Amino acid sequence: MALDNKIPQGSISSKWTDYKDHIKLVNPANKRNIDVIIVGTGLAGGSAAATLAELGYSVKAFCYQDSPRRAHSIAAQGGINAAKNYAGDGDSIYRLFYDTVKGGDYRAREANVHRLAEVSVNIIDQCVAQGVPLAREYGGLLDNRSFGGTQVSRTFYAKGQTGQQLLLGAYSAMNRQIGRGKIKMYNRHEMLDLVIVNGKARGIIARNLVTGEIERHSAHAVVIATGGYGNVFFLSTNAMGSNVTAAWKAHKRGAYFANPCYTQIHPTCIPVTGDHQSKLTLMSESLRNDGRIWVPKKLEDAQAIREGKKKPTDLAEEDRDYYLERRYPSFGNLVPRDVASRAAKERCDAGFGVNATGEAVYLDFAAAIDRYGKEQARIHHLDENDSKLVYDLGQKVVENKYGNLFQMYYKIVDEDPYKTPMMIYPAVHYTMGGVWVDYNLMTTVEGCYCIGEANFSDHGANRLGASALMQGLADGYFVLPYTIGDYLADDIRTGKISTDLPEFVEAENNVRSMIDHFMNNKGTHSVDYFHKKLGKIMWNKVGMARNEQGLNEAMDEIAALREDFYKNVRVSGTADSFNQELEKALRVADFLELGELFAKDALQREESCGGHFREEHQSEEGEAERDDENFSYVAAWEYKGNPREAVLHKEPLVYENIKMVTRSYK
Amino acid sequence: MAKSALLKSSIGKKYWMALTGLFLCLFLVGHLAGNLQLIFGTDLQFNQYAYFMTSNPAVKILSYVTYFSILFHAVDGIMLTIQNKKARPIGYVKNNAASNSTWQSRNMAVLGTLLLVFIATHMVNFWAKMHFSHMPLQQQEVNFQPMPGMDLKAQGINTTTGGMVYKIDQEGKEIYFDKVEGELDVRNNKEFYTKGTDIKFAEGYKDLYKITIEFFKDPTYGLVFTIFYVFSMVVLAFHLMHGFASAFQSLGANNPKYNGLINGLGKFFAIVVPLLFAIIPIYIHFIK
């Protein structure tokens, strides 16, 4: 099947408007006879469910959590970008578009990104109207801050809880529709298969996680909004339950999976402390506005710090290596995430890491505290040479800006970040890859849509900070509701889809046999045992830096691990009850397949771009080397029974409005 | 649309608890001012006050509001407590509630029930006697100019009109008379009528003062009563310690600017009012 991205003709800035003006509409009387299933209730799924219900469709929404409000969008801290130009610093839709394409290392689709930048402004209006309490200035207007990879302040925020506030906004819009009976909400339900009837997605098989019941749900279209697959690494900043299952089942039913190797490793996370660790915690990128990142200049100092013989505060200024400021003077500590992460890894690999595991660098606020303190002293006509006073004043400013993050750090690490620099290290955070979709956000399975982080999205090979929230809400509020109507317009006479169709029976049996296998398997190890093993392979060989040999090994090791898993996993409890081990087993089974495809994708992409870094393709200074001539395409994989045998389809990326240049933040 | 439910809703019930509670706080102040006359006033003053409290029409209305408040506060409180118990059918095996709330705030129902028992006994002891039972009238020794043929053992009885009625024990028979009116009929143990008519001449003060003093000085039970009253005031103190400020919160008065004031006032009130109340029986029992 040839990939048709269905990008409309016309100039980039009027494409979306013209397109909307000409797509088919469904009249209100017909909408209520059309069912739409939405799986996942994060920013994308929640906003889509609310909007489709608002439009009049009959919506069924599913989430595995006990409430839609708990989707992991809630954990996004920093902010949401929008080309409002409230700051008057030269921002525009074009600039947001440009920054996003450039930040994505020229591996994103121009038309999608431009549309995203266009609707970004509506998102802010919409959220404010819904009562989302975004940060304001004393004049009562909205405040902005700046984020990595851009030179304007276009990020709207709500302290360090922007994702939470936006999600609660979408959740409230959903609640309104649930209250009106327009959305039927299925909490604690997990989609375990996609049902395709006559080539069209017509329903799902879901497991009621409380009763264990296997349920059939039919609809005229299915929307997958289940987020990213970062948990393939076991340790990530994703929620424990975040999984690829819904997307992977769609993939196995014919949806192509695009660019799985594009993974964002976030530079500022709290480092791993030991094997028991279940989860990594992100410290917002906004910290890099004021924090300076460094490691000791001398190996012996790093050694002494690791052994606890020296403290970071013992090191004189000249003994510290502010490596980001050294390597990238113009962006300094605010280089994009992929660049910052790799630089940290480079230093730690060279032996300059600072915690017991040797995998941590410092994020230091001493300079910021001093700077703010002196500024405050001047404002209040106090003595700026009184170091104690300056420290206290400065500490207060920093506390106002980042207090909740500092407190979070203190609770986890048990060290006071005001007094001693924070330790950070990169961690898996976001996956730019995902289910391939066309301009309408439809996958290669007709009637199956994919939105938010779950699709291969608008971020190319690297996502800029504060763009994930923007994309999720753009897809859900403003893009999908139009494009899905164009498809559903043909379904107004279809009538209810019966769940007794043989396709439903087949899919249900498929799910049941999988569950039976796990329940009857008298293995020896828990699911986590295998998941941790998978994570180690992924992190070591398919992590921040990849090479051909490692990737080949990873593919083999994952395949072997998968086999071992099916043979030796032990799932206790019963299938027809609340069973978290079974839930995990079903998810890890899919991660074990995805992991292999992930490595395969990384292997074929013989270039370094964005979050994908191939050691074979770097400059002498260790900067990524992109190969636009050979790899300027989206790699969309078609499932063929085994991840190893997946077939590659290429969607060429054509840049008509932006000139591809080497990304430089020097 | 939901209908407002100022009586039925959980919040509505709290308004009533708060309003009746705060009204009872006002009542306490009035009651205390009166009671302190047991220490600082004369017996006549106290009995006059007691008479005023049972006869003045405005006070009557207030007293009915007080009865209502006590009953409503108690019934509403019991209903709330029952609902609250139902809201957690299975309790915790281990609950470290002391780490997040004060003891009194968690035991308002217990404290309130104790207070209800106290109020009941208190009303039986004094209020009912005052209202319903035969009670001695306040008498005092007077200098009496003997009239011919009369015994010298005469006593003066203070009347509500400010004058004095005289009482003479004559061969086991009590005769009441006024210097001007002459002999008087006594009805209801306190009303004096011009002899043989229905013209009410005056009313004598019931001697609540005496009753009170005797109550706490009772040779067998005086100490027990005193302890019981002091204990009840400790209960009241704890009840007020939470209740006073809590009422403001229920009525929506919570502003960081004034919270310190409300809480401070609440604590002051909760300590001072019961303390003064408690001093009275102690003073009577041990000092008077």
Place this chain on the structure above:
Amino acid sequence: MNLTLKIWRQKNAKDKGQMVDYKIGGIEPDMSFLEMLDVLNNELVEKGDDPVAFDHDCREGICGMCSLFINGEAHGPDRGITTCQLHMRKFKDGDTIYIEPFRAKAFPVIKDLVVDRGSFDRIQHAGGFVSVNTSGNTQDANALPIRKDNADKAFDAATCIGCGACVATCKNSSAMLFVSAKVSQFALLPQGRVEATERVLNMVEAMDNEGFGNCTNTGACEVECPKGISLENIARMNREYFAASVK
């Protein structure tokens, strides 16, 4: 660290349930409380026993999924955190730790330590929103200036994660802190004022119908709330409810 755990085990909603003792060793102070339970569960699974079911998801204190009543306190002995942010360094070697589910009639137990907090959702369905459509065709975000003070207070109220610690902690299982946080958020913003009357009446009615207890102002909720939601919000709701009732 070696610990004795006393954990509430209950097969399903209908089962009676009981406290069961477990011994566990090899716990490090840097582990989070849930990681300690992971260790226990791993041992149970590999022995073929049913692991202890407990809710958790983000493990960074924001999703509100984790619950647990630990040693008599919602989210355990530390302050300003959820259970997933509680670390074992708060305990000592040899400690006995009681672990129970959040208890309330409105939070029925599903299994072991997992409870159903759907009642919170249903209260939100009754009015936890501003009735604007999601078209994006609203006025410009900056057309409506909002006093920073009010915006900040609305934000503080909006940080509620809906975990239910307030209900679990309250001796009356009252949901007032939760409901008042949402009512306050919207009451403080001009966008929300438009339907403030209906919102507070509907949400309080829904709350009462779910079988939560009444607020007796003990203040325990505020102390145990991982997000430090203030009692001011309850007072504000009390005012809002009164104003709405007499309208």
